Amino acid sequence: MDKIIRQAVEDLAKSKKAIALTGAGISVESNIPPFRGKGGIWEKFDPMEYAHIDAFLKDPVKVWNALLKDMKEIIDNARPNDGHLGLARLEQMGILKTVITQNVDGLHQMAGNTDVIEFHGNFAWHYCMECNNRIKTKDVDLSDIPPRCACGGIYRPECVFFGEMIPPLNLMRSRQVSSTCDLMLVIGTSAIVQPAALMPIIAKQSGAKVIEINPEQTPLTGSVSDYIITSKAGEAINRIMAELQTLL
Numbered sequence: 001m002d003k004i005i006r007q008a009v010e011d012l013a014k015s016k017k018a019i020a021l022t023g024a025g026i027s028v029e030s031n032i033p034p035f036r037g038k039g040g041i042w043e044k045f046d047p048m049e050y051a052h053i054d055a056f057l058k059d060p061v062k063v064w065n066a067l068l069k070d071m072k073e074i075i076d077n078a079r080p081n082d083g084h085l086g087l088a089r090l091e092q093m094g095i096l097k098t099v100i101t102q103n104v105d106g107l108h109q110m111a112g113n114t115d116v117i118e119f120h121g122n123f124a125w126h127y128c129m130e131c132n133n134r135i136k137t138k139d140v141d142l143s144d145i146p147p148r149c150a151c152g153g154i155y156r157p158e159c160v161f162f163g164e165m166i167p168p169l170n171l172m173r174s175r176q177v178s179s180t181c182d183l184m185l186v187i188g189t190s191a192i193v194q195p196a197a198l199m200p201i202i203a204k205q206s207g208a209k210v211i212e213i214n215p216e217q218t219p220l221t222g223s224v225s226d227y228i229i230t231s232k233a234g235e236a237i238n239r240i241m242a243e244l245q246t247l248l
C-alpha cells in the first residue's frame with residue numbers, strides 16, 4: 001500500500017489540473033450514513049418508495065417523516081472531516097481545481113473548496129412547490145409535516161430525487177472538467193449511479209490518471225482506476241497529504 005500511495009502522490013504532485021469526484025463515503029467519517037452497504041440508508045428504505053420523485057409527490061408526509069426529517073437533523077449537525085479538509089488544502093496548494101460531488105451535505109464548501117459542482121443538487125436550501133419561494137434548510141420549521149410555505153405549498157429540498165434530471169449546467173460542467181482534467185481522485189463512491197459514475201470513465205478516456213479511495217472494490221477498480229487506496233477517506237487523504245509534503 002505504501003508503494004501505491006507513493007506512486008499515486010507522485011502523479012498528483014505532477015498534475016496541472018486535478019479534480020475530484022466524491023460520494024457518500026467521504027462523509028461517513030462526519031457521521032453521515034452512506035446509501036449502500038453496511039449501515040446504508042437503502043438497507044432500511046427502498047429508494048424507489050422513498051427517494052423517487054413520484055413517491056414524494058404521492059405521499060410527501062411519508063417521505064418527510066421517514067427520510068427528510070432525519071436527513072435535515074444529521075446534515076444540520078455535520079462538520080467536515082479530514083477527507084474534506086484535505087481536499088480543501090489541495091485546492092489552496094493549487095493542485096485541485098474542482099470537486100464534483102454527489103453529496104448534498106455542503107461539507108466540501110464548509111471545508112473551504114470554492115469550485116464544487118453539486119451533481120445531485122443540495123440540501124442547504126428548500127423551495128416551495130407552489131410558488132418557488134426559497135428558504136434555507138435550517139429555517140424550515142418541522143413542527144408540522146410536511147413543512148409548508150406561507151402560501152400553503154409544500155417545501156421540498158433542492159436535491160435531485162430519483163426520476164429527476166441532473167441540473168443541466170452541473171452535468172455539462174462535470175463532463176467538461178472530467179474530459180479536460182489530467183488526474184481524478186474518486187473518493188467514497190460505489191460508482192453505480194449514472195450519469196455520475198460516467199465521469200471517471202470520461203476522465204480515463206481523455207488520458208487522465210484515476211486514483212480511487214474506497215475500502216471496498218467498485219466497478220472502476222481494476223479497470224478504470226490506475227490506483228486503488230483501500231482505506232477510509234480521511235485516513236487515505238492524511239497519508240496522501242503527508243507523502244505530498246515530502247515531494248514538494
Ligand code: OAD
Nearest residue numbers: 023024025028034035036102188189190191193216232233
Ligand atoms: P453509496 O452509498 O452508493 O456508496 C458509498 C461508497 O463509499 C461505497 O463504495 C463504500 O465502500 C464507500 N465508503 C464507505 N465508507 C467509506 C469511508 N469511510 N471512506 C471512503 N469510502 C467509504 O454512495 P454514492 O456512490 O455517493 O443519489 O451514491 C450515489 C448516489 O446514490 C447518491 O448521490 C444518491 C444515492 O442514491 C441520489 O439520491 C440521487
